[in-house]
Amino acid sequence: MRRLLGPSIAALTAALIAAQPAAGGGFDPAEIPAYAGEHEAVYARIDSEIEQHLGQLQRWVRQRSISAQDDGVREMAELLAADLRQLGFAEVSLVETRGHPGVFGYYDAGAERTVVVYMMYDVQPVDPDWRIEDPFSGELVELPIGRVLMARGATNQKGPQRAFLNAVDAIRKETGGLPVNLYVVAEGEEELGSPNFGEVLAPYIERLRKADAAFFPMNLQRPSGEATLNLGVKGIIYFELEARGGDWGGPSRNDIHGSYKVLVDSPALRLIQAIASMTSKDGNTIMIEGYYDPIREPSTSERALIERQAATADDAALQKALGTSRWIDGLTGREAIERHLFHPTLNVNGIWSGYTGEGTKTVLPHKAVAKIDSRLPPGLEPEAAYAMIRRHLDKHGFGDLSLRPMSGYPAAHTPVEDPLVQAVIGVLNKYGATPEVSPWLAGSAPFYQFTRTLDLPFVFGGLGHGSGAHAPDEYMLIEPAEGTRAAGLAELEKSYVDLLYALSEGAGR
Structure with a gap:
């Protein structure tokens, strides 16, 4: 994966990390050059087919896949497998496990670099007090922030995942291929703690280890356009x-x-x-x-990220959102962030x-x-x-x-210096969504399967806004209203196009 970035960008990042903590500023992701590539023909196709692309998101959320209740799970796995075949993945398999099946797909683009894309196709059960009558109807709802797709799985995670595949489809139709080879590995038990995900990977481990990077599409923007890029999980x-x-x-x-x-x-x-x-x-x-x-203690680069977070931390706002009046021992700022993470x-x-x-x-x-x-x-x-x-x-x-x-x-972590992280930051910078970068998320997910089992750098996130995961009003933003700066569906898909090309070309060129 080290070949994804030229030495000049990697050296710049190392220099920023080394110099800025002493000055009190922390690592500044805005210093990473924005991705400069333009793929106008592909963008135009996305714009012209956006209604069909929205229809694909709706088709996914309309297929029930509640893993805890074994409700529609196999049918969703089969739907995903069929979609991969339709998108040109020549090798697609349902992978049986002791629990729900996984899905494996491989698209051989004949490219120099290879990316593994992780997906989860299961969702949480639904509550009786949903804002809309049927949370599996794929209904479009007008909110103050804009037009949203409101459904179970809209943002967690069917919406951003199908949006990524929409971007793949647009590239293929416009250029006849893809800039990178793609693996898709999907599970239907993430909401159960991923007890059998290792069985999905097992038949393909040696092949997957030869990839350059792994990525998980996820909506990470707030309506204001601000984004947080977490480089791992506890x-x-x-x-x-x-x-x-x-x-x-x-x-x-x-x-x-x-x-x-x-x-x-x-x-x-x-x-x-x-x-x-x-x-x-x-x-x-x-x-x-x-x-x-x-x-372990925070590394130099992790302390730089924490310093950057502390400069804009608003403890009172977060406490209010959580309905609590204070942090333990009255901690604030950098001390609170470090305790949360370490x-x-x-x-x-x-x-x-x-x-x-x-x-x-x-x-x-x-x-x-x-x-x-x-x-x-x-x-x-x-x-x-x-x-x-x-x-x-x-x-x-x-x-x-x-x-x-x-x-x-166990925990999973990819250093900020890694070329994959640089590529993602560069694409976000292109869209004016310079992220707040955190060493990792204080929550948990089975991402160690990529960083440890496969020994790959792994990043999850991107543009797009959604909210209400696991709640009775889950949604994903499709068309932003005036004043909402988060990406809608079309811009989100264009950013995925840029990311695939950034990984194939080298970020920052």
Whole structure:
């Protein structure tokens, strides 16, 4: 992948990173030269066929694919596979896994460079209080920001993914080929934690490792046009912790009358005490021995990115949006950003035991369960995290508690100096959407499969605006209203055209 950029741009980036932190300015992505290529014939085709392109997005969101409920998932996989064949991918397969099928496709353009495109075709379940009657109707709705496609999957992630394929289609029709070879690897279980994505990659790993880069199309602009480019994700473990009555005490078969608490141990209280033992009294410091030790310090380039973020950070606005009044320990600015990115979490997602219905019912529950996740910065591995938690529980007298891992994968990260990152920033700069660049997102996704399993640089994002992922008003912007600076569908597709050519030509030329 190093061949994607000439040494002058890479050297410029290194110099900026080395020099600016000392001056307090941080790395400035605006200094990366904007992509200068123009592909007018392809742009014109996109403009002339934009209604058909919108129809393709609508066709995708109209196909249900709720992975958690096995609702339309295989049909969506077959639809994606058929679309790849129609787009000229000579090699297309449904890849069976222990769960939902994946999709593999390869387009041989006879090009020097090869890009792997990751896609997820599954969506979240729908809520009963959707803003529109049918979230799978692909309805167009007028909002103050403009005309939007409102549907489950509109922005997460069917809309931007099909927009990318629309751009591929426009290039092919206009030029007869593509500037890069393309792999598409798609899964139908991202919303389930990607438990079987490795099985999708497994038959093709040696081929995929020979690619130059990997990319995930995603809407990252706000209506104002501002964008954030995250260069990775934290890892995660997700597990259930259960206390159940047994030889240690507590009722072992079923709930009993609450009056027996004077004589009988409580699994519910035991679970609460076990969870409490894993953090400080305020819940904000993880007390599991060794949990922070593997986490590395920010590198010079990562500190430069953090300094840049801190210069424009608005803690109060974000706190208001989240409905909270303050950060832990009153942190602000750079300290808050660094903690968000470089500290692990230990978070109780849900906890239940006994009677939780209306009114009263006095019982002593025979079991109690909590769902817990921990976000893992680079350096803290899932297997090590699970082992440390188990050792902590055993050491503190909670050896009887069951720890049931449900998912887990490590962090992923691509350095800002990488040519792929440079190419993406250059394209965004061309469209006046110079991004705020973050070392990684504090959330999690299975992107380690690209950075670690395949050893490829990986970037996710691009132009375009959407909101309401997992919510009852999910949408993707199609036609911006006056004053909305985020890209609509046509401009988004043109930026994908530019990105493919930037990767084939070398960014900044």
